[in-house]
Amino acid sequence: MSIFILFCEANVSSYYQASATKSGPYPQLQGSHQADICIVGAGFTGLSSALHLSELGYKVIVLEAETVGHGASGRNGGHVGTGQRRDQQYLEDRFGHDIASALWSMSLEAVDTVKHLVEKHRIKCDLKHGNVHFAHKARYSRDMEKEVAFLNDRYGFDQMEYIGKDRLPDVIGSHAYHCAVMDTASKHLHPLKFVHGLAEAAVKAGVVICEQSPVTSYAGTPVVVKTDQGQVTAAELVLACNAYIEKLEPKINGYIMPINNFVLATEPLSDELAREIIPLDTSMADSRFVINYWKLSADNRLLFGGGENYRRGFPSDIKGFVQQYMLQVYPQLADSKIDYGWGGRVAITMNRLPHFGRLQDNIWYMQGYSGHGVPTATFAGKLIAEAVSGKLERFDLMADLPTAKFPGGTLLRWPGMVAGMLYYALRDRF
Numbered sequence: 001m002s003i004f005i006l007f008c009e010a011n012v013s014s015y016y017q018a019s020a021t022k023s024g025p026y027p028q029l030q031g032s033h034q035a036d037i038c039i040v041g042a043g044f045t046g047l048s049s050a051l052h053l054s055e056l057g058y059k060v061i062v063l064e065a066e067t068v069g070h071g072a073s074g075r076n077g078g079h080v081g082t083g084q085r086r087d088q089q090y091l092e093d094r095f096g097h098d099i100a101s102a103l104w105s106m107s108l109e110a111v112d113t114v115k116h117l118v119e120k121h122r123i124k125c126d127l128k129h130g131n132v133h134f135a136h137k138a139r140y141s142r143d144m145e146k147e148v149a150f151l152n153d154r155y156g157f158d159q160m161e162y163i164g165k166d167r168l169p170d171v172i173g174s175h176a177y178h179c180a181v182m183d184t185a186s187k188h189l190h191p192l193k194f195v196h197g198l199a200e201a202a203v204k205a206g207v208v209i210c211e212q213s214p215v216t217s218y219a220g221t222p223v224v225v226k227t228d229q230g231q232v233t234a235a236e237l238v239l240a241c242n243a244y245i246e247k248l249e250p251k252i253n254g255y256i257m258p259i260n261n262f263v264l265a266t267e268p269l270s271d272e273l274a275r276e277i278i279p280l281d282t283s284m285a286d287s288r289f290v291i292n293y294w295k296l297s298a299d300n301r302l303l304f305g306g307g308e309n310y311r312r313g314f315p316s317d318i319k320g321f322v323q324q325y326m327l328q329v330y331p332q333l334a335d336s337k338i339d340y341g342w343g344g345r346v347a348i349t350m351n352r353l354p355h356f357g358r359l360q361d362n363i364w365y366m367q368g369y370s371g372h373g374v375p376t377a378t379f380a381g382k383l384i385a386e387a388v389s390g391k392l393e394r395f396d397l398m399a400d401l402p403t404a405k406f407p408g409g410t411l412l413r414w415p416g417m418v419a420g421m422l423y424y425a426l427r428d429r430f
């Protein structure tokens, strides 16, 4: 990881940073320690894994290079969506009904897991209900109607409703869209509050968290995990580094591609304006390849995610960069001040399905949630706890999903992928 990227990310101000009550700080790893399980990375994957494993009686140490929630988990849109990142029809066509159905059930369980953790550990993270997905092209209307009918007929899912153009004013104060799907089972939250709540719950359950402790290498069985200042010897290792894994493990790094994605927060809006733009206080997203996603914060700011780049480093003016997308949806916000702009790294896979697996019997990894990690990464923690304690079935189902390496390896994946992503981004406009 270049020093430049660390510098940029550390200095980008985020609404989440400004509004979260944080757990910690946690000490740096010093000296030699023993654990049953060592986890690298303190985002949703690492902390949910730590919590679930600790509740089963394992002694867990989490090593985080920066601070809790420094990665995507503390920077994202906070949407907790049902379904996998790929739609059910795709999953049925690709894997057949049994696997598609298991993936669907797990996706609902993932959303419930977030809700359950919030309730059980009393995490104050502004959890709310409902998501609306908008079509930015008229020709997508039929597909959206079909999707709702398909989920209803095939899966008995009745919490999704098609909303035609005439009813759009009920759900949005914008003329940018042609129709929508409302999903009342999806949720949304303040992600940095959630990740710190997980950290606090994990510590209460006996987990040791170390911040400012970048792992530099690991080897052997039991595995010895090293940082500059110390080491942990553990029976099992969980790599939960997602888009930030960089050089730590080249064997899995090649299966994901890090993409920078950006978010802004406006000044607090009046109640009237907030209800005009998002009447039902749902989270929202659209059908663009470079997706726009947005919601209100607890203090009525519009949190709007839009735009991405495929190079190292963030744009110098993130607020202005994202504002152009926001104004396409909400021109009425032209005079609203933008208080914060920040970015984070999403790890995508070639087919946008998560990448789970084992490098050897005792070294596990979960990554590549492709922009759907709030529920899926949190749920990954539940699956790894099942797997380590001998119930491998559901972890293996995820691990058996095919994932291809990006062509060109870690060095040359960029030029090819960038060309592809730019092509699809351009298609959004026509």
Ligand SMILES: Cc1cc2nc3c(=O)[nH]c(=O)nc-3n(C[C@H](O)[C@H](O)[C@H](O)COP(=O)(O)OP(=O)(O)OC[C@H]3O[C@@H](n4cnc5c(N)ncnc54)[C@H](O)[C@@H]3O)c2cc1C
Residues within 6 Å of the ligand: 040, 041, 042, 043, 044, 045, 046, 063, 064, 065, 066, 067, 068, 069, 070, 071, 072, 073, 074, 075, 076, 077, 078, 079, 080, 081, 213, 214, 215, 216, 240, 241, 242, 243, 244, 245, 246, 248, 261, 262, 263, 293, 305, 343, 344, 345, 346, 347, 366, 367, 369, 370, 371, 372, 373, 374, 375, 376, 377
């Ligand atoms: C801007 C943005 C918006 C998004 N919006 C949404 C959304 O609305 N809904 C949704 O479902 N998903 C969304 N996502 C995706 C979601 O945030 C991620 O999938 C999820 O947070 C991944 O969690 P994680 O714990 O696997 O990874 P991360 O949260 O990235 O955590 C990885 C951690 O590992 C640490 N680490 C890396 N290497 C080392 C090392 N060598 N030693 C020690 N520590 C290390 C990093 O510092 C980091 O803290 C978004 C992502 C971004 C960036």
